[in-house]
Amino acid sequence: MHATTTLLTSATNRKPRNFRWRVVDIVIASVIGVASGLIFVVWNQAYNPLSGLLTPLLPGLQALLGGGWLFAGVLGGLIIRKPGAALYTELLAAVVSTLVGGTAWGATILVSGLVQGLGAELVFALFFYANYRVVVALLAGAGAGLALAVNDLVLWYPGSAAPFIAIYTASSIVSGVLVAGLLSWLAMRGLARTGALSRFAAGRSNRARV
Amino acid sequence: MTPAAAASVSGASVVARGWGWRHAGRRGWAVDGLDLRIEPGERVLLLGASGAGKSTLLHALAGVLGGDEEGEQRGQLLVNGAEPTAARGQAGLLLQDPDSQVILARVGDDVAFGCENLGVPREEIWRRVHDALDMVGLDLPLSHPTSALSGGQKQRLALAGVLAMRPGLLLLDEPTANLDPAGVLDVRDSVARVLEHSEATFIVIEHRVAIWQSLVNRVIVLDAAGGVLADGHPDDVLSLQGDRLAAAGVWVPGRGSGLTVPRRETRPASLSTSVPGSEPLLRTPGLAIARTRTDFVARDIDLTVHAGTALALTGPNGAGKSTLALTLAGLLKPAGGAVLAGPELADGADAEPIRWKSRQLLTRIGTVFQDPEHQFVAATVRAELAVGPRALNQPGPAITARVDQVLQRLRLDHLAEANPFTLSGGEKRRLSVGTVLATRPRLLVLDEPTFGQDLRTWREIVALLDELLREGTAVVAVSHDTDFVAALGDREYHLTGQAGPGVTSRAAVSR
Amino acid sequence: MSVLTPARGPQAIFRINPVAKLAATLLLAGVLILTIDWVSASVALACEFVLFCWAGLSLKTFALRTLPVWIAAPTAGLTTLLYGQAAGQVYWSFGLVNVTEGSLELAIATTLRILAIGLPSVVLFVTVDPTDLADGLAQVVRLPARFVLGGLAGLRLVGLFLEDWRALELARRARGIADRGALRRLLSQAFALLVLSIRRGSKLATAMEARGFGAPVRRTWARPSTFRGREFALVGLGLAVALLSVGVSVATGSWNFVLT
Ligand SMILES: Nc1ncnc2c1ncn2[C@@H]1O[C@H](COP(=O)(O)OP(=O)(O)OP(=O)(O)O)[C@@H](O)[C@H]1O
Ligand SMILES: Nc1ncnc2c1ncn2[C@@H]1O[C@H](COP(=O)(O)OP(=O)(O)OP(=O)(O)O)[C@@H](O)[C@H]1O
Ligand SMILES: [Mg+2]
Ligand SMILES: [Mg+2]
Numbered sequence: 003m004h005a006t007t008t009l010l011t012s013a014t015n016r017k018p019r020n021f022r023w024r025v026v027d028i029v030i031a032s033v034i035g036v037a038s039g040l041i042f043v044v045w046n047q048a049y050n051p052l053s054g055l056l057t058p059l060l061p062g063l064q065a066l067l068g069g070g071w072l073f074a075g076v077l078g079g080l081i082i083r084k085p086g087a088a089l090y091t092e093l094l095a096a097v098v099s100t101l102v103g104g105t106a107w108g109a110t111i112l113v114s115g116l117v118q119g120l121g122a123e124l125v126f127a128l129f130f131y132a133n134y135r136v137v138v139a140l141l142a143g144a145g146a147g148l149a150l151a152v153n154d155l156v157l158w159y160p161g162s163a164a165p166f167i168a169i170y171t172a173s174s175i176v177s178g179v180l181v182a183g184l185l186s187w188l189a190m191r192g193l194a195r196t197g198a199l200s201r202f203a204a205g206r207s208n209r210a211r212v
Numbered sequence: 213m214t215p216a217a218a219a220s221v222s223g224a225s226v227v228a229r230g231w232g233w234r235h236a237g238r239r240g241w242a243v244d245g246l247d248l249r250i251e252p253g254e255r256v257l258l259l260g261a262s263g264a265g266k267s268t269l270l271h272a273l274a275g276v277l278g279g280d281e282e283g284e285q286r287g288q289l290l291v292n293g294a295e296p297t298a299a300r301g302q303a304g305l306l307l308q309d310p311d312s313q314v315i316l317a318r319v320g321d322d323v324a325f326g327c328e329n330l331g332v333p334r335e336e337i338w339r340r341v342h343d344a345l346d347m348v349g350l351d352l353p354l355s356h357p358t359s360a361l362s363g364g365q366k367q368r369l370a371l372a373g374v375l376a377m378r379p380g381l382l383l384l385d386e387p388t389a390n391l392d393p394a395g396v397l398d399v400r401d402s403v404a405r406v407l408e409h410s411e412a413t414f415i416v417i418e419h420r421v422a423i424w425q426s427l428v429n430r431v432i433v434l435d436a437a438g439g440v441l442a443d444g445h446p447d448d449v450l451s452l453q454g455d456r457l458a459a460a461g462v463w464v465p466g467r468g469s470g471l472t473v474p475r476r477e478t479r480p481a482s483l484s485t486s487v488p489g490s491e492p493l494l495r496t497p498g499l500a501i502a503r504t505r506t507d508f509v510a511r512d513i514d515l516t517v518h519a520g521t522a523l524a525l526t527g528p529n530g531a532g533k534s535t536l537a538l539t540l541a542g543l544l545k546p547a548g549g550a551v552l553a554g555p556e557l558a559d560g561a562d563a564e565p566i567r568w569k570s571r572q573l574l575t576r577i578g579t580v581f582q583d584p585e586h587q588f589v590a591a592t593v594r595a596e597l598a599v600g601p602r603a604l605n606q607p608g609p610a611i612t613a614r615v616d617q618v619l620q621r622l623r624l625d626h627l628a629e630a631n632p633f634t635l636s637g638g639e640k641r642r643l644s645v646g647t648v649l650a651t652r653p654r655l656l657v658l659d660e661p662t663f664g665q666d667l668r669t670w671r672e673i674v675a676l677l678d679e680l681l682r683e684g685t686a687v688v689a690v691s692h693d694t695d696f697v698a699a700l701g702d703r704e705y706h707l708t709g710q711a712g713p714g715v716t717s718r719a720a721v722s723r
Numbered sequence: 724m725s726v727l728t729p730a731r732g733p734q735a736i737f738r739i740n741p742v743a744k745l746a747a748t749l750l751l752a753g754v755l756i757l758t759i760d761w762v763s764a765s766v767a768l769a770c771e772f773v774l775f776c777w778a779g780l781s782l783k784t785f786a787l788r789t790l791p792v793w794i795a796a797p798t799a800g801l802t803t804l805l806y807g808q809a810a811g812q813v814y815w816s817f818g819l820v821n822v823t824e825g826s827l828e829l830a831i832a833t834t835l836r837i838l839a840i841g842l843p844s845v846v847l848f849v850t851v852d853p854t855d856l857a858d859g860l861a862q863v864v865r866l867p868a869r870f871v872l873g874g875l876a877g878l879r880l881v882g883l884f885l886e887d888w889r890a891l892e893l894a895r896r897a898r899g900i901a902d903r904g905a906l907r908r909l910l911s912q913a914f915a916l917l918v919l920s921i922r923r924g925s926k927l928a929t930a931m932e933a934r935g936f937g938a939p940v941r942r943t944w945a946r947p948s949t950f951r952g953r954e955f956a957l958v959g960l961g962l963a964v965a966l967l968s969v970g971v972s973v974a975t976g977s978w979n980f981v982l983t
Contacts, residue, residue: 020281025937026928028869032877033924037917040881047791050798057802058818094874101848110756112749192914197591197631198921200237201282276932301935312926315934317854317879324945329935337945359882373934543893570901579897585922586887586894589915603899633922647898 021131023084026201031082035091038074039098045070046099062169065151069174069181071096071114072146075122077186079142080134081193081204088126088142092119114153121149122182134204139187140179147178223252223413224302224380226273230287232438233268233277235634240626242268244438246287250430252380255407255414257424257446260434261461261666262638266417267308269434270383272296273415274305291381301330304379306370308386308417308637308664310363311583313370319345319361320354322369326377337376344376348402364395364529371399375406382406384416386637388423389663390582392528392692396423403427419666421450422465433457461666491554492516493655493686494540494565500548501532501539508547509535510707517655519556522677522687524701531709533690534582534659540688541579541657542566557654574600578648582659582690584640588632593624593643596632600651618646621676623669638664645673649680656680658689662696674699734779735953737850742859743954744847747961752840754965760979761828763972764835770964771843778846788849792841800834832979839968843961853878858948868942876927880920891915 045067053064078091096115125145129138151171190204199205232244243265250256260266271277272289275296289296291303304326307313316322323344327337341354348368361369371387384403388396400423407414407427416424421431431449435441441460442453450457454464500511509532517523517540525533538544540551542565552563553576561572568576578600581587590596597618601611619625622642627635632643645661656677662670677687677700691697697704755767775785803826810825857875861868891912895901901908931937972978 020279023869024278024281024928025869025873025932026278026925028873029876029924029928029931030921032874033880033920035874036877036881037884037920040884043791047794050795050802054798054802054805058805058820090870094877098878100844101851110752193918193921195591196918197633198918198925200631200634201278201925203281206236271929274933276929300932300938301940305933307926307930307933309926312923313930315876315879315927315931317852317882321854321945325931325936326934328943328945329938329940331940331943334943334945334947337943341945377935538893541897543896570896571899573897574899581890581894581897583890585919586890587898589895589898589900600899651899 021085023082023086027082027084027087030202031078031087031091032094034078034081035074035094036098038077038091038095039102042071042074042095042099043102060169062166063173065154065170065173066177068147068150068154069143069177069185072118072122072143072150072178072182073186073189075119075146076139076142076182077189079122079126080139080186080190081199081202083131083134083203085127085131086123088122088146089116089119092116092122092146114150117153118146118149121145121147121178136184136187139190140183143178143181143183143186144175145178146182147175150174150178221378221380221410221412223254223411224292225252225290226250226381226413226415227290227293228287229289231272231289232286233265233272234284235268236281236283237634238283238630241438243272243434246289246434246439248432248440248443250413250415252413253411254430255428256416256430256432257421257428258415258417258432258434259419259421259457259462260441261436262419262642262664262669263636264434264436266434267385267636270305270385270415270417273381274303274383275300276305301326301377302379303381303383304374304377305383306374306385306387308389310367310370310390313373314358314361314366315373317358318354319350319352319356319358319369322358323372323376326373330377340376340378341372344372347375347406348372349398362530363390364392367391367395367399368402371402378410378412380412382410382412382414384414386417386419386664388418388420389637390529390660390692393694395529400424400427419664420463421446422463425450425465433460433462435460458667461668463667491556492518493554493557495552495554496540496546496549497552498549499539499546499551501535501544502547503535503544505547510709511548513549513705515540515705517686517688519654519686520681520684521702522681522689522700524697524704525688525690525707526692526697526704527707528709531707533707536707537657537659537688537690538579541577542568542573543579571603573653574604574651575653577655577657578651578653580644580648580656580658580661584644585633587644587647588640591631592629593632593635594619594628596643597646597650600647604651614650618650621649622646622672638666638669641665642669642673649676653685655686655688658687660690660692662691662693670696734777734850736777736779738953739957740859740863740948740950740954741848741851741856742863742948742950743957744851745856746958748844748847750958750961751843751965754969755836755840757981758969758972758979759829759832759836759981760972760977761832761835762975762977763968764832764839766968766971767839767964768835768842770967771839771846774960774964775842775846779850780846784849785846789842789845792838792845796834796837796841799837800830803833804830854946855948858944858946859950862944862948863950869937872931872936876931877924880923880927883923884916884920887919888912888916891919 049067052067056063056066074095075088075092079088093115096111100111122142122145125138125142151174155167155170193199194205197205226248228246228248231246232241234241258266273291273296277283291299296303314322315325320341323341324337327340348371350365350368350372358369367387388399391399404427418424425446428446430444431446432443433441442449442457450464454467458464458467494517496513496515499513500508501513502508513536525536527533535544539546542551545566551565553565557576559576561568565577588596590599594615597615598611601614619628622645624639624642624646627639632640635643641664645658648656662673665673674696681687687700689700751767755763804822805820807826807829809821809823812824813821815822853875857871860866861871895912
């Protein structure tokens with residue numbers, strides 16, 4: 003009896019989280035998605051020559067470049083903090099990069115965006131959309147990296163040998179953790195510091211009243 | 213809007229009972245202890261000092277203040293007996309910043325947006341769009357891109373978008389800031405036309421009382437300390453309590469600014485010949501200005517700016533005042549001719565300001581942009597003011613002292629730790645002026661330094677500039693504000709936008 | 724599709740529902756992706772170039788907008804040429820580089836395939852107005868209106884990037900913080916741009932709400948978005964090109980399924 007009461011009060015002390023997307027959530031997620039999409043356009047161009055340099059070093063190592071397409075989802079998830087945010091931003095970024103830049107991979111980019119977004123989304127979901135510490139950000143990056151590896155290995159490198167699969171998967175996870183996870187987290191913190199995120203939980207977590 | 217259709221809109225009532233709102237992250241309440249009753253169909257002018265919470269109240273009435281995540285509410289605020297958020301759309305709100313209100317890419321679509329959201333049938337939407345555009349006098353094809361509109365046109369577009377919704381509660385937040393005097397009257401007349409045929413309740417915020425006085429039948433003055441300072445029929449309130457209101461920062465019509473700037477020693481206004489013995493700080497032989505390489509905004513501009521004098525740049529919206537100001541300030545490249553700094557201003561640097569380093573500009577020419585938000589780079593008001601001095605590598609204590617001084621002078625000290633972007637419209641403007649003052653440049657270039665300011669701050673700014681002028685600083689100010697031009701401008705340069713500019717010589721200030 | 728200027732023109736192509744353009748390119752890409760051979764790609768490319776004559780583009784626009792694809796295709800081809808699966812006669816070998824008959828063939832196929840997939844999507848989307856695309860996605864595909872319109876608003880904000888970038892450049896110079904090294908300045912200004920657009924986004928959201936966006940009412944649409952004869956014809960064309968290239972490729976025995 004006692005246990006339940008304390009539990010209840012401690013639960014009510016915390017503001018209930020609202021999972022419904024506000025208009026501002028949608029608009030900002032879109033801004034992040036579109037901006038990331040434009041970065042994708044640049045990255046699409048840089049990928050070919052760079053992967054040409056990495057592949058000869060160790061085939062599969064080119065997946066290290068994958069992070070350049072993974073940060074959108076993690077950043078969106080970290081800032082918006084609502085179910086579906088990572089998926090939406092990553093997918094929108096993919097759409098924009100197809101539409102604006104005209105990528106060499108055509109419409110398949112949309113599938114990649116969907117899968118990679120899901121990878122990050124699942125990690126945030128595993129933490130019930132309640133935990134946005136750096137560890138979770140890194141894990142979300144890893145999730146997106148794993149998703150990228152699975153997607154690419156099925157779509158582009160079917161029937162590869164085990165070493166290639168291992169290298170490719172490891173590289174994309176490393177890239178996901180560092181570029182998508184760590185960089186996004188740093189970017190989120192930087193944005194929060196500027197006060198631009200004052201309408202979001204991400205921008206308020208540790209600011210005193212003034 | 214056809215009179216018949218408009219008449220079907222019935223006005224909304226507003227009731228506030230001890231209502232207050234505190235923005236997330238703020239210690240103080242933006243509005244507090246507000247008790248108010250506005251009957252359907254009343255026309256209200258909402259006044260109050262900058263930062264008193266006027267915009268906050270209007271946002272609340274339109275139901276766009278946001279929920280628990282964005283602030284804290286106490287008391288009760290009801291529109292037509294219900295929470296405003298529950299009936300979004302019955303109130304139409306024109307925001308303080310017209311630039312941020314363009315939503316869609318084409319003029320017609322943008323006006324239609326509100327109607328679509330309210331579920332108005334398609335044929336009816338287009339009828340309303342045409343009516344609304346007629347009303348505000350925006351004569352453009354429906355497919356005209358919204359990215360190609362001047363400031364004044366944007367304001368009209370936003371107003372049309374609000375009118376098309378046929379709101380029962382029409383809320384306008386400084387609808388004429390940034391407009392040229394002719395534009396102000398135009399917009400005022402558009403609104404008058406709408407009100408003639410409509411029963412809608414109407415609330416407008418404006419620091420300049422005279423513009424709206426004839427259209428409203430009630431004035432409410434918000435007290436910055438919470439509650440209401442004065443409330444009643446415009447004539448009564450303004451005549452009976454004029455002194456009190458003027459003291460609180462309200463522009464009471466017929467009283468002017470109440471400020472007499474004593475005559476300063478001024479240079480002759482002749483342009484071509486420089487005064488013997490005094491090199492001008494800046495001259496612009498044969499200057500042509502442009503935003504892009506190809507489109508000249510104006511040409512053959514011959515100006516001189518002398519130390520200790522003020523030059524006012526005036527002209528209609530889109531005439532090129534901001535472009536000229538930015539060119540004079542060494543930020544935009546002259547499209548023809550040159551901007552030349554005299555040896556006193558250049559102080560060892562190149563003769564052309566455009567070639568100066570960013571840091572060299574700081575102590576020589578300080579610029580305040582028309583849109584203050586473009587200039588903010590720091591996370592707090594205090595840090596914002598310290599950016600310039602820090603770039604100059606001044607010692608810490610000196611920076612702190614200077615920043616404190618500026619904070620106090622512009623009455624921003626209570627907001628020192630706030631984020632610049634969360635300030636009210638007037639506060640932002642003051643901060644942007646402050647950032648320039650902090651480095652004590654020899655020449656100040658100010659784009660609309662007084663818009664959106666209450667009387668108290670206005671006087672403060674004028675007095676401050678007058679002081680600087682006496683110390684030998686030169687001021688170039690773009691302004692639609694005739695009082696300001698009269699108070700400070702030794703000379704006025706009028707850009708007409710078409711026929712070619714002309715220079716009006718002015719004797720020193722006199723009123 | 725251009726973020727900066729709404730596309731407009733007299734030709735019929737401008738009036739075709741963007742959803743149909745999306746569907747046609749997806750269909751074509753979906754089929755071409757299944758095989759890596761130069762025949763299917765060449766057939767598709769040949770048909771596409773004939774169709775491009777009706778795409779409503781001047782030669783200059785065409786060249787300018789498709790430039791990324793023209794760069795990407797040969798670079799990808801080159802990578803394949805150097806490191807692709809070795810087969811047949813070896814022409815040149817150096818370390819990991821192995822230029823062989825097989826890799827040459829693959830390289831040509833890859834280059835052509837990227838062109839065949841990339842060009843039509845670029846060409847079709849040059850004539851797409853984002854507003855029409857959003858209308859189509861919401862009314863024809865029935866995606867949630869809140870998200871589609873939010874995305875559209877976000878896109879328009881980004882259309883202002885260029886102007887904001889210039890304004891920021893001036894403003895930062897005026898504030899005395901533009902003297903840093905080129906890279907640092909670029910990065911910090913890019914970050915400032917992101918901050919500015921997030922701020923604008925927050926304000927825009929308020930403006931949208933002030934116009935009843937997100938109100939619990941069933942939304943109507945001022946511009947109808949329809950999917951009719953023209954649209955079906957375009958999708959049909961896409962399908963025809965896809966089938967023709969597969970047919971020729973299979974008939975000539977060059978079909979090379981990616982999963983084998
Ligand atoms: N989003 C926000 N977050 C935090 N504080 C805010 C926010 N918006 C406004 N404030 C603060 O609330 C107070 C009231 O602001 P408001 O914009 O309502 O003033 P105002 O009366 O409209 O002033 P002005 O005449 O200058 O426009 C100010 O102190 C302002 O700094
Ligand atoms: N960033 C820009 N890029 C291109 N053209 C611009 C830009 N800003 C303004 N213009 C154009 O340059 C001309 C002059 O604009 P400017 O902003 O100097 O006018 P202004 O006199 O300051 O007007 P206002 O009173 O509305 O501020 C206008 O025709 C305007 O459309
Ligand atoms: Mg205000
Ligand atoms: Mg201007």
